[in-house]
Amino acid sequence: MSTIERAEVFVASPGRTFVTLRITTSDGVTGLGDATLNGRELAVASYLQDHLVPLLIGKDPARIEDMWQYLYKGAYWRRGPVTMTAISAVDTALWDIKGKVAGLPVYQLLGGRSRDGVMVYSHASGTDVPSLLDDVQRYLDLGYKAVRAQAAVPDVGGTYGVRKGTVYEPAASTLPDEQPWDTEAYLRFAPTYLDAVRERFGFGFHLLHDVHHRLTPIEAARFGKRVEDAQLFWMEDPTPAENQEAFRLIRQHTTTPLAVGEVLTSIWDVQHLITEQLIDYVRTTVVHAGGITHLRRIFDLAALYQVRTGSHGATDLSPVSLAAAVHVDITVPNFGIQEYMGHVDETGEVFRSGVTFADGMLHPSEEPGLGVEYDEKAAERFPYEPRYLPVARRLDGSVHDW
Template sequence: MATIERVEVLVTSPGRNFVTLRITTSDGVTGLGDATLNGRELAVASYLEDHLAPLLIGRDPARIEDTWQYLYKGAYWRRGPVTMTAIAAVDVALWDIKGKVAGLPVYQLLGGRSRDGVLVYCHASGTDVEALLDDVARYQEQGFHAIRAQAAVPGLSGSYGVRKGQLYEPAATNLPDEQAWSTEAYLDVAPGYLAKVRERFGFGFHLLHDVHHRLTPIEAARFGKSVEELRLFWMEDPTPAENQEAFRLIRQHTTTPIATGEVLNSIWDVQGLITEQLIDYVRTTVVHAGGITHLRRIFDLAALYGVRTGSHGATDLSPVTVAAAVHVDISVPNFGVQEHMGHTAETYEVFRGTPRLANGMLYPSDEPGLGITYDDEVAARFPYDAKYLPVARRLDGSMHDW
């Protein structure tokens, strides 16, 4: 019987920081898992290297469920983003190994395809409305059928989601950038620029918008009601999700679909949101919600209540997570949409074999396992580069949710 022989924690920064776990078995099979937690990367690297790696040596790599329970229940201090990201890295690496041993892509081990491809949404943005409209047109020309739209709020440095370069990557300084925010100004302009998108491009594509946790429940309800005629695919993270009861108030006032969950880490964090049908899309992701094993539990629960999937997929998730997500997405019956942002050319030199993008859809690799390889020589060219996500302050100087 093969056992886990080596556990390596690999840190590289080809445009942004990624933490990767590589597990090697005694018969030479390797598996990769993503362990990236944006702005707190080294906390997960330490958790893996100092605490989990010694526990894995000598274990049977085929016992994925048992290993998941061992790492989760054995910690005593459960859940949270650091713990669940570390467990996810181990879990995904073991699924990668299992696929390679079986000679099958991971999605075949999950029951095979439920669809031909995975619908993705891209990120259109602009420093003003005209720039946003031009960006939407550009993505439509590329064949995307689902587009998130964000534009800057005039006079504010803290407008979320506005791209500065080729890719949107907010972690850009060695100390958090402090950005000004005004909810009143945002509520004055956001419904208007979303209406402009519909006026110019019509209703022949899915239009999404990310509020990014910035509204109170009643403000979110007012926003959702104001955009109902625009038929948004969803409004994302309308209010901080720690208070699941808050979504009941939003539901009482608007029929605009709600998506949340990218910062939530377990089935218990979304249980009430799902079972009480307070959301329409659950956005938990492979890397931050305990890996493929635990994400499937969340999605299976969601399926019972008519809630669809919409996993987070920003640039702070490595191509390993993108690949794992697509293997899950293509197999689950209640798939909704997958966020897709892409990565820098340097990132694709380190991580090779990413899912194929065509006509607004992602298609998983049919190579055994996840279909991703890691190039150590290229990765060594990009040492860790400390960066933080921004923080937001109201105009009076008090802290606000970023």
């Protein structure tokens, strides 16, 4: 019987910081898992190296479900982003191994294709409305069928989602950037640029917008009602999801679809959001919600209540996560959309992925497993760089949800 012989944790910063787990079996088969938690990478690396890796040695890599339960229930202290990200890495690596042993891409092990490709959206942004419109045009020219739109609120320096370079990356290499925030200015301005996008480009593509937890429930309800004519594909994270009843209030006031879940880590975190049909899209992701095994469980629950998938896919998720997400996306019956921001060239030097983009859709690799390779030697050229996500402060100086 093949057993797990070695498990290695790599931390590198090729364009941004990633934590990668590589499991090797006694038969020499390797599997990769992403263990990246933006701004808390070393906490997950330590959880893996100091606590989980010793538990893996000698175990049967084929027993994926049993391993998931062992790592989740066996720790007693359950859930939370650090624990679930570490479990995700192990689970994803084991699926990679299983695919390689079977000689099949992972999506075939999950039941095969439910669709020909995975529709994705990317992030258009601008420092003002004209530059946002130019950026939307750029993505439409690239073939995207769905675009998220964000623009800087005039005279407010802490607007979420406006990139400074070619790829949006909010994390800074110094201590957290403390950014100002003005909710009323945002509520006045954001609907106008969403209207401008529709006025210029029409309704032949999907338009998305991320509120990024910035509003109270009644503010979110007001916003959702105001932008109904723009026919958003979704309004993302309108208010912090800790209070799930808040979404019932939003539902009472607007028909704008709601998407939630990128910071939630388990089926129990989204249970009532789904079963009470308080959201339209669940955005939990393979790297933070327990890996392929648990993400599929969440999506199966969502399918019972006509809630569709819309997994988080920012640049702080490595190509391993993106590949795993696409393998899941292409199989589940209730797929909605996949976030896709791409990665900088340095990331591609370390991770070689078989995922391809064409006509607004991603396609999984046909190689056995996930179809991703990790170049350890290349990673050595990009040593760890600590980074922090920003902190938002209202104009009176108090801390606000970022």
